[in-house]
Amino acid sequence: MVIRKLHQMGVRSEHAYVAAFASIGLSVATWMASLSMEPGTGLARADRWGIFVGEWAPTFFGLGLALSHYEQHDGTLILDTREVRREAA
Template identity: 55%
Template sequence: MLRKLHDAGLRAEHCYIAGFVSVGLSFSSWFLSKHLERSGIDRADRWGIFVGEWAPTFFAIGNGLQMYEK
């Protein structure tokens, strides 16, 4: 799997950047949902958690690609 991702042009740095962007999007989606929607803080928390779950996946793939690249 990592070989296919690497051959497709994906590098560890790309995954690390995606992980950090995911953390920022998690905070942004929570903040915007909390302040712009009338659904309450429960929905804002669910949005933040949903997007925040992507970050560890991106970091894990980045670590795997980094080891593959060495």
Template identity: 55%
Template sequence: MIVKFLYDKGLRSHHAYSVACLSIGLSVASWVTSLEVEPGGVDRADRWGTFVATWPATWFGLGQALAQYERAEG
């Protein structure tokens, strides 16, 4: 139901895969930025990196669901 809604709104599997790949880079960037800027040290940087690192799996999973829906539609 959610996948159909997103598909009808124009989201395709390649969009989700692109966001997943970008969020991997964002995870590394947030870790480095937190390490350099915030006074919390490595512990705080690790928490930021881990938090953002959960996003790629979500987007890859959504991409898989959309790809299956696209095959069923096509």
């Protein structure tokens, strides 16, 4: 039901995958920023921030897979045109 609602709102599997990869980069950036901006708090706090943001990636990848499955079932999955041409030949 949640996946259907996200799909109806215009969220596609590609969006979730982009968010997953962005959260990986954001995790590293957050870790480095926390490490340099809060030198008195130490490495432990920076690690916690990096891990917190890094935990978003698996959630977005899972949403991407669920949306992809829904799109395949619904018939709205966007395929690479080269792949479609190869299958037609």
